Amino acid sequence: MSLDDAPYLDVANPAFSLRSDPVRKAREESWFARTPYGLAVLRHKEMGELLTHKSLIQGSQNWPELNGVTSGVFHDWWNRSILVTEGEDHWRLRRLVNPAFSPKVVKALMPEFERVANDLADGFIARGACDFMAEFADPYAARVLCLLLGLPEDKAPFILRTSATMGLALGVNFPSEAANVEAATIELGDYITEVLAQRQDAPGDDILSIMVQATEDGDRLSPEELHNLAMMLAFAGVDTTRNQLGLGISMFMDHPDQWEALAADPSLDMAAASEVMRMRPTITWVTREAIETFTYRDVTIPKGTVIHLYSESAGTDPAVMGEAPFDITAKRARNYGFGGGIHHCLGNLVARNDMAVAYRVLSARMGAPRADGKATWLADSGNTGPISLPIAFEARG
Numbered sequence: 001m002s003l004d005d006a007p008y009l010d011v012a013n014p015a016f017s018l019r020s021d022p023v024r025k026a027r028e029e030s031w032f033a034r035t036p037y038g039l040a041v042l043r044h045k046e047m048g049e050l051l052t053h054k055s056l057i058q059g060s061q062n063w064p065e066l067n068g069v070t071s072g073v074f075h076d077w078w079n080r081s082i083l084v085t086e087g088e089d090h091w092r093l094r095r096l097v098n099p100a101f102s103p104k105v106v107k108a109l110m111p112e113f114e115r116v117a118n119d120l121a122d123g124f125i126a127r128g129a130c131d132f133m134a135e136f137a138d139p140y141a142a143r144v145l146c147l148l149l150g151l152p153e154d155k156a157p158f159i160l161r162t163s164a165t166m167g168l169a170l171g172v173n174f175p176s177e178a179a180n181v182e183a184a185t186i187e188l189g190d191y192i193t194e195v196l197a198q199r200q201d202a203p204g205d206d207i208l209s210i211m212v213q214a215t216e217d218g219d220r221l222s223p224e225e226l227h228n229l230a231m232m233l234a235f236a237g238v239d240t241t242r243n244q245l246g247l248g249i250s251m252f253m254d255h256p257d258q259w260e261a262l263a264a265d266p267s268l269d270m271a272a273a274s275e276v277m278r279m280r281p282t283i284t285w286v287t288r289e290a291i292e293t294f295t296y297r298d299v300t301i302p303k304g305t306v307i308h309l310y311s312e313s314a315g316t317d318p319a320v321m322g323e324a325p326f327d328i329t330a331k332r333a334r335n336y337g338f339g340g341g342i343h344h345c346l347g348n349l350v351a352r353n354d355m356a357v358a359y360r361v362l363s364a365r366m367g368a369p370r371a372d373g374k375a376t377w378l379a380d381s382g383n384t385g386p387i388s389l390p391i392a393f394e395a396r397g
Contacts, residue, residue: 003034006026014172014381023313047309047310050296053294077228097221143156164238164242165181170383188231247276247385254326266363277338288309311335314336315337366393366394371390372392375390376388
């Protein structure tokens with residue numbers, strides 16, 4: 001199939017869903033489709049291969065320009081971030097930062113994750129109802145981020161507000177939200193500058209302090225690199241976690257038997273987090289760009305082509321997963337909710353664990369969640385998730 005003959009998906013339309021019948025039909029016809037943003041990869045095998053293809057680099061550096069944002073603080077920060085850095089520069093940053101995300105660091109935080117989850121649950125369990133996003137997912141993600149960065153937990157509302165507003169940049173409504181995104185980036189950046197100055201003078205044992213002190217053969221992160229990385233942690237750590245928790249609860253609402261399976265066997269908590277990301281990833285696509293013209297599966301892909309690899313479409317590909325329903329007890333092929341290759345999500349271990357803790361704690365304290373009013377949602381493409389999610393449930397014990 002040539003590029004011109006491939007199916008076309010109008011994903012720039014905010015009403016378009018990446019889980020819709022047109023996407024499923026396109027996946028049946030072809031491993032790829034055309035979109036307003038470039039090519040879309042729809043199948044699991046091809047996504048796995050292209051994530052690490054030598055002719056592709058991370059392609060998100062052009063996202064602001066694609067949405068008409070050609071200058072400003074957000075634009076400049078984004079284009080200097082580890083997300084779009086390549087080659088030895090990228091590996092250097094990862095080597096210096098990796099110790100901050102070691103299993104030892106994450107394991108030490110697990111009791112604190114549980115404390116926060118239970119503290120938030122205490123606020124609504126007796127009522128048998130809540131807006132899951134406002135009363136759990138949003139504050140949980142923000143308070144966990146504060147724990148990671150060694151920030152006072154009372155800064156959580158500020159971190160949530162600014163990071164959530166910045167997160168609007170990753171959706172198809174970015175052009176209309178550009179001014180708000182810019183203001184939030186400046187506000188969060190100013191606060192991060194103050195915090196890093198404090199860490200330089202009096203480091204602790206949090207992730208920011210580890211990064212401040214990180215060294216390899218005498219090499220250290222520059223002040224600009226530290227600031228950029230700290231911004232990325234605050235931005236990505238809150239927005240993706242809160243969205244993913246909301247998407248997970250929405251899946252359990254549709255599959256109450258799986259909620260009860262988790263309650264009966266809490267050791268399934270990590271499997272639950274992984275299965276949620278297979279079926280309903282908040283990051284619906286991972287972006288790459290061709291640095292040279294190359295041929296893949298008899299298709300010539302010109303230099304400069306932007307390729308979006310669809311996480312949910314790959315995760316539900318029947319050629320690999322079968323007609324697999326949501327099942328936290330099943331063994332699955334790898335899903336790509338955290339990307340892959342050298343740009344595999346740096347904080348994936350933290351994210352897996354804080355989501356697993358949340359699902360485990362909540363399943364122990366409440367019966368299967370059910371709808372209790374109308375939910376509101378971000379567009380079902382780009383970065384997605386609930387804005388509000390009213391639920392009801394029976395309190396346990």
